[in-house]
Structure formats: structure tokens, C-alpha cells
Amino acid sequence: MTTDIAADVFEEHRPVLLGVAYRMLGRLADAEDVVQEAWLRWSGADRSAVREPRGYLVRVTTRLAVDRLRQIKSRGETYVGPWLPEPCVTHFGDAGPDTAEQAVLADSVSLAVLVVLESLSPLERAVFVLREAFGYPYAEIAAMLERGEPAVRQLAGRARRHVDERRPRYDVDPAQRRDLTERFLAAAAGGDLAALLELLAPDVRLVGDSGGKSRAPLRELEGSDKVARFLQGAARKSVPDLTHRLLEINGGPALLVLSGGTPDSVFQLDVSGGRVQAVYIIRNPDKLHSLAAPA
Template sequence: MTTATTPSASDEFERHRPRLFGLAYRMLGSADEAEDTVQDAWLRFTAADRTGIEHPGAWLAKVVTNLCLTRLTSARARRESYVGTWLPEPVATADGTLGPLESAEQRDAVSTALLLLLERLTPTERAVYVLREAFAYGYREIAGVLDLGEANCRQLYRRAARRVGEPGSRFEPAPGRRERLVASFLTAAREGDLTGLERLLAEDVTWWSDGGGKVSAARRPVEGRDKVLRLMAGVLRRYATGWELTLAEINGAPALVARSGAVLVGVLSFELRDGAIGELHAVMNPDKLGFAGRQLARP
């Protein structure tokens, strides 16, 4: 007679860890804070009476969501005093860190653009939206996670969806178009070809920089093709000779990464509009590059 063995707390938790990290990252926009949140959930899991936890995955998702809600409340205050533009921490996604990204919808759910849009929402609206859109929770499940009424959760989702906008409007319809544009951008940047870069940019392109006051970066968005090209010319003159520029999949899309030796010093992601590059998001704050740097350093 075979007796089923109960998995250890560690084995059980590790089975859910990737999903919990993906949930926390989508809620917080910070990989480091997501890791800390998952660690806090682990401590609560080990301290709990596991005999009373019928569905560990659901129990842990509720713990992580509520830990994120607490963190988001304090994060709002910190971001109000943040130096310059705040952008989400980049995460390399080719290794499955944020789960399978096999469709345009799944890639959009972890894009820098969507994470920025989620900043418009209240913490509770964000939780409802993420659980519904990214993890396909039903309204009854969401109500159980947040200890709210089911009707209230439906209303919160509708409000969040209106404020974020229709996902379909953010998808790039032409397969491979984004990859070709980013590859062309990399080639032109390596060669210092400003004319080539100009052809890739929309006339109303906007450049957003996040240096966090730790490195030199534009503290306000730079708008318009001519101004963005002048900024890029300065960046290339000052830094490009000492940087190695390569491509990587960041937040579900091809992005340009810059290294100085073995150190990741910048991640530049792109948003397309009408077949051209409409927005560039440059994360250079070293405090935000540690997680992606560790990912990209792995063989």
C-alpha cells in the first residue's frame, strides 16, 4: 500500500513562487520589492498552521496581494518625492521569470507602457485589474482575495479598465515590426547614425528617463523628434564609446541594454505608434538595474 507524502513547506512554496513573484511585480512595478514581498509571504507561510490551509496557492496569492496593497500605499508617498521621472524596474522575460508570454495580450500585461498606466489606479483597482487580466481570476475569487463584495469587484474592474484603456489599442499589429525597428535602432546607435535614428522616430516621439537622482538623466520628458535626437547625440558622444550595446527581451519586448564592462548601466525600451517609435523609456537608476543585471549575467 502506497502512502501519499505531504510536501514540505519549502517544496510547496517553491511550486508557487514564480506565480507569486509575477503577481507582486505586476502590482508593484518593482522587481526588488516583489522579491521582498514574496519573502514576507514565505515567512507567513512557515508561521501558519498549514493543516488549516486547504489551497496553498490561493492562500499565498491572498497574502501577497494584501502585502502589495500595503506597500503600494507607502510607495505612492515615496514616488511623489522621487527625483525625475519614475519608471518601472525592467525585468528580462526570455527566461520565463514573469510566466509564459505567448500572445500579444500576455506580453502587453507586463509591458512598461501598461505598468505605467496601472500607476493611474488606486491600489485596490490595480489589484482587481491584475488578478482579472493577468491571472484570469473570476470575480468571486477576487472578492475572496480582497474581502470585498463580488459586485464591488466588478465595479472596480470596470473603472480600472476605463482608466487603463483597451488592451487591443496597444498591440503592434504587424508581426516582427517591433523587432526590426529595435534592431535598426541598435545598428544606428552603434554607428552614431543620427540620420538613421531620425527615420525610426515618430515626429511627436517622447523620451522618458529614470535616473532617480543617482546618475545624470533628463528629469522631465523630452518631446519631439528634434529634441530627442539632440539628447541622443549627446548621450552617444558621452557614453557610447565605453558601452556595449546589445538586445534583450525586457518586459515581453525587444529592448536595448547597455553595459559598462560586466555592469548593466541602462535599459532602453520602446513603444511603437503608427509604425514608428513613439516613446522611449530609459532606466538608468542603478538601484533599478540590479535584478535585470543578475538575470542577464546568467549563462
């Protein structure tokens, strides 16, 4: 296999590799570093002995992501305030997978699920991602991770129970979610307290991720009155050159707020029963670089 053909093969599988690495790490920069390292391994490998390039590349990427995740956890870095994944632009609504596959892909990359995955061990997270998001058989996962199949099944069961117990159960009707997102934008941008209270569920949660580098709540807010008043106050303090763009982020509609054309924050909602159940705000500037390119 020539270098040019090897590069073509790698590029063909790059989206899957990046999808695995991002779900493993929750950080686009780390995921891209892992995929780049996978390319170096692939370009230097004896490719004539590789019968299934996709399986080989997914195996290499998964192992690299597990190692990276272990390094991150071993450093024991403290994060200022709540942590949310780096937002990732997705296009699950485009033509491509069938509806069932779209739902699985979108759910596996949602902010709520990725937050729960942070609490898994690196191996549990790898098994969960490969099995639940990409549908790999247990035998293949066992070979990728160099573990016995019974051990992999045990890891998968433990990870699935953990995620099921902790992830919120919300409706995923795309039309309703988009409609509520647009109405939320109008109410929040105008500081309309009454309209916000009408949209928010009584026990709504607001999670703000600033990393201590911009203004956002350092603790999770809970309750419609607290959340509505916070959003009203934020609207009053906003600068005049803000613009908004509706994007698909992590499998669902989201609001990208720009200040002078530079990404300032991302808002995304979880909805159920016609009400907003959770508001996620990402304002850490380190997590917004990938959104700077024009739409």
C-alpha cells in the same frame, strides 16, 4: 504537510506570486520582499486547513502587496524626474503559454501599462492585476480582498477604463519590434541623425528615468528632432568601453547597455506603423541591479 513539502509547494507557486507582486509594485526588490513575507506566513500557518495552496498564497501575497503599496503612497516620496518601473527580464517568447496568453502576460507587465497602473489606488491595482493579468473570477478576487463581489466589479470596471484611456495603443508585432530595436541601436550608437529621424515617428516621446542619480532628461522629450538630437548628443558623450546586449525586458525586446561589464542603462521602444513611437531609458542604478548577472 512537512516543512520540506511546504517549501516545495511554495517554490512551485513562487513565479506566480512574484508576478502578482511585481505588477502590483513595479519594483523587483519590493516584490521579492513581499514574496519572502508570504513565505513566512505560509511556513507558520496551519497548512492542514488549506485546501487550495495557490489560492491561499496569491491571497496572502496580494494583501501584503496592497499594504506595501499603501505605505509607499502614504510616505508621499518625491521622485526626481520621470518614473519608470524597474526592468524585469521576461521569457514570454519561450515555449509555454499559447500566443493569446503570451500577449496578455506581456501586455500586463509592459513599461507603458505599469506606468499607468501607478496612478490607480492600491485596491484598483490589485483587482486589475488579478483579473486582467491572471484571469481570476470576480468571486475569488472578492474573497481575497475581503470585499463584496459588486464592489470588486465596480473597482475592475473603473480600473479598466482608466488604463484603456491612458495606455498608448501600439502594434505588438515581435519581429517588427525587434528589427526596429536593432536598427535603432545601430543608429543611436553611431550618432546617425539622419537614420534616427527616419526611424522615429514625428510625435515620438522619450522618457528617461535616472532618479537624479545619473544623466537623463528630467522632463519627457517629444518630437523626432528633439529626441534624435538628444540621442546623437548622448552617443558623442559615451565612454569607449560600452557594450550592448539584446534582452527581453517586460515582455518586449530591449537593449541593455553595459559599461565595463556593469549595467549602465536599458533602452526599450514602443513601435507602430514601422516607426518608433516611444523611447524608454532607465538609468537609475538602483533599478539595474537585477540585470548584473551574466546572460
